[in-house]
Amino acid sequence: MSPNSLPWLLLLQLLLHLAEIAAKVPAIIIFGDSSVDTGNNNYIQTTARSNFKPYGRDFIGGQPTGRFCNGRLATDFISEAFGLPPAVPAYLDPKYGIKDFASGVCFASAGSGFDNTTSDVLSVLTPWKQLEFFKEFSGKLKAYQGEAQAQETLSEALYIISLGTNDFLENYYMVPCGRRSQYTVEEYQDFLIGIAEGFVREIYQLGARKVDLAGILPMGCLPLERATNPMIGACNEMYNKVASDFNGKLQFSIEKLNRELHGIRIVYSDIYQVFLDVVRTPSTYGFEDAESGCCATGIFEMGYFCNTRSVFTCQDANKYVFWDAFHPTERMNRIVADQVMNATLGIFK
Template identity: 60%
Template sequence: MAYIYMPWLMMSQLFILVTTSAAKVPAIIVFGDSSVDAGNNNQISTPLKSNFEPYGRDFFGGRPTGRFSNGRIPPDFISEGFGLKPSVPAYLDPMYSIKDFATGVCFASAGTGYDNATSNVLRVIPLWKEVEYYKDYQKKLRAYMGEKKASEVISESLYLISIGTNDFLENYYTLPSTQSRYSVDQYQNFLVGTAESFVKEIYGLGARKISLGGLPPMGCLPLERTTNFMGGNGNGCVERYNIVAANFNGKLSGLVQKLNNELPGMQMVFSNPYYVFQQIVRKPSAYGFEVTAVACCATGMFEMSYMCDRYNPFTCTDASKYVFWDSFHPTEKTNQIITDHLMKHVLRKFL
């Protein structure tokens, strides 16, 4: 696959010029994990939170919202790219109401996965519960907008699904009980089956325009590099994890084709961040980065959530030089570059 390298700011400006026309979808509706959680975990009892400084220091007003980044995350950029608001609020955030959620809402929960057992690890919201919140949202939307208008919003909105990394890194490769039940290939098939059931459920509730997100090269996350005592593929990445991610993405891509053929009216795309993310890690200077092996926050080797707080003296001063914000999550700049790529090559179908 060939890539055209250009400074990230130039990419952004080009993207904005192309896409700031009238909104082509009425709302962005988000399901998933910390890659897209706008702050739902703030409202539940879990150790996995980020609603404190320095998280959010580059967000609007320098406000920590519960997003696992120094600033915005992909749904925010996608919403803005479709001519909607510049950020998508969390459904459980008491600051917002159905008026705000009518043009975009996030049900995601950091730490969750396709597998219900994954959400149990850090006591977060399981995927089935995200669907229950979505059903509740539909009721409120109909009461607010009326049946006809609400039905249009439900069927015409773009649904973003980004989930799966935790199933492998926080579940399969961490819990002996999961490994004893499945081979890696069997577990991938189990997750794909769960993904299929989930997509069919929200399709049954009215969703038609869906972006199913793939996994990043998860073996290159700073946390995995730090614990990779066996070396790696020359750059410290855990290659076997990257292979698993790439294989799983292949199965998800096949699922997208299958469901597009089976479900009438379905317009589903596969948004795969793997290759552009891999290019950023391999050639960071081409995208304006200086540091890729460690994260900005704290020592950048293993910290995230409460280990990444404002009292840590090692946190970097300029996150735009770093690919990763904490040991598990990208910086705002990385999120924007990956989102711009997906908008131009995949999501443009809905523009």
């Protein structure tokens, strides 16, 4: 190597290093439902809350935070995997400020869905109200970091959207005179996909360029749906097919948005398959129970029906796929996060 080539080699190494730095995710920004709500519902008028024990018993410090889990959520583990804080703060939690939110912020609301009427069922934050809070946060971020740095943070941040399950289980199938009287299930899927597309276009206009749209899990295998299935104990395969078909339409929509929105990178997180694999062969993943939750009887309970007065609550949640009748345990959330990071989100590291 000639001496003259050394400066060029050093310059190339510097450029590669800068490119690597630029590719890092400086913040996680979350929209969604109880699968990703880290405590926003604690601060609105709703019964959809979990800010009491035994929720949070395995969380950092052993305190309930409003997460519908015994510990951390998948998004908390994803944040940690990107070298960010191990717990993403809820935007409405007064304990946190813009300094905390600059590296991760959650706008999600348990009970929410793409459809506004889903959020109305339990009086929680619609996606559009979550978007309003995001706009407020963006203004605070620009005041804190300065316009240029804030714009870079917003464009390099990873936006995670996790919605859809409640639209079917808490709305379409639970309110017979509502959406079910207006749409076939296929039409309702298309209706929701249209809303999802509109939401992505909105955050794109506000600076989002790295977006993760999570599919919905095999909702027919949730403990509550197993318990209410006429074939008691078996997964409700009709619900699973609805989820699978919706996920297929979501993936098609993602391909379209990636073509149409210049500079964006939208990925799909396959939550469905990882849950199905674990539920079918729980022992392969070290679980003993995939049919009921740890809390109370684990069949019907969640929220206020999952409390410390129940003598049935299990001692070791790590043996269970589900924490309550609807939500996974911290251990299952870690498995989901690891799978998503390896299969999908690793491209952003």
